[in-house]
Amino acid sequence: MDDKLREQLKFCRLPGIVECYDDILREARDNSWNHEQFFSNLVEYEVIMRENNRFNRLFKQAKFPNLKTIEQFNFSEAPFLSKTEVMELFSCKFIDQNTNVLFLGSPGTGKSHLLISIGIEACRQGKTVGFFTAAGLCNQLIEMQEEQQLLKFLKKINKLDLLLIDELGFVELSNQATQLMFQIFSERYEKGSIFLTSNLEFAEWAKVFHDERMTAAIIDRLIHNSKIMLFNGSSHRLLDQQKKTKKAQ
Template sequence: MNETPQLLLSHHLKALKLPTFLREYDKLARQCAAEGDDHTRYLLRLAELELIDRERRMVERRIKAARFPTVKSIDSFDFNAIASLNKMLVMELARCDYVNRNENVIAVGNSGTGKTHVALALGLAACQKGVPVGFITASALVHELLEARDDKRLLRLQKQLARVRLLIIDELGYVPLSPTGAELLFEVFSQRYERGSTIVTSNLPFDEWTSVFGSERLTGALLDRLTHHVHILEMNGDSYRLAQSRKAAKPLRDPETD
């Protein structure tokens, strides 16, 4: 028995990897017929649906590949809670032009002021703009580098990190690094210099980074590369996390007791 046109069409659309075409073509055909759209407009609308859905799936894949611990957006950040933060600069960075120029971003401030939230939000914005992103804490990255060195796959890992267009390194300064770990992390920054963009969050001002890297020479060389093309986000103030927790826990007023 010959296959029906519907079965053949389904087979061809699957082979062409057009899942939205397959899912929507029949429903949209009836809708276009009811609205009097010709075949060209029908195909245009169908193609637009496919492109929109394809872009959505690509963004989802980039978000998954970035390994974000959680997804945060700029819209969900309360800029009023951190008066020192330049909102206009953050909104400009969300356009991702700095990535095209291989520039860096450093968010510096005391603990709990939302540095990770902003870094994650900029990472999400980059994923939505088509930029491959990677997220990792400084301590986890050093651990991976040390393991890769011991397993004789350090060069492969370094190449993988260098290929990421936007690398987010969170919580630099929370844990002092061993001399070997500091040198390996320095190599990551050095290999990305003017070849890719890096976002760093740190609870330490620059003049205290020596306490993390253990060497003034290494720290100076690192800051020289990292701050050559950089946007600095000052994020000092009261704890953003504590303020958000208090806001979430605030009981609703009982109108009868007002």
């Protein structure tokens, strides 16, 4: 590639073509491609590079605690789940429909694993995603309120295509945190998807929010237009530990 063409491609913001041009030109000559085949391969490389860059950016912005994939999930240890229903969530249609997803059940049954893996797939499909534990989100909300940055933070949250909230129920929330969480649920009501996991049934949520009226209002907003899945099996972590113990013996 001559310098003039390189600069023109950079000016047009086509870094993928700049990167692959010489290799694809060589392959085109070796395989006697016509002009359309040559151009098509250049464009395909550019598109793939942009998709990868977009995914990396969205993945970084989401702030997942770790990398989880559906391939790592063992459905044989989760007979209480419908694999078909779980895999349907990976289409991410629920995000386009502003549908909430609630995973409720015992700790260690795979709720967080699936939450993260579906969130990663959403990033792959170009969706903006934000991951928080319930306690972590509450702490940030209180901190932003004290620093008079709450409106800015809420605006950022509300722009997300998908808000992931993990581990609701492990920590009891203060009255201030409850009111701030209610504000998020209210502002995203029918406008943006919330994907939430909890180790508690709805009847026990008042223990977390300390206000029965507020709890009822939160549940009402979450379950309207929602998909609820129950995780009522043995802990995956306990099963893994039992397997390791047997092998050691």
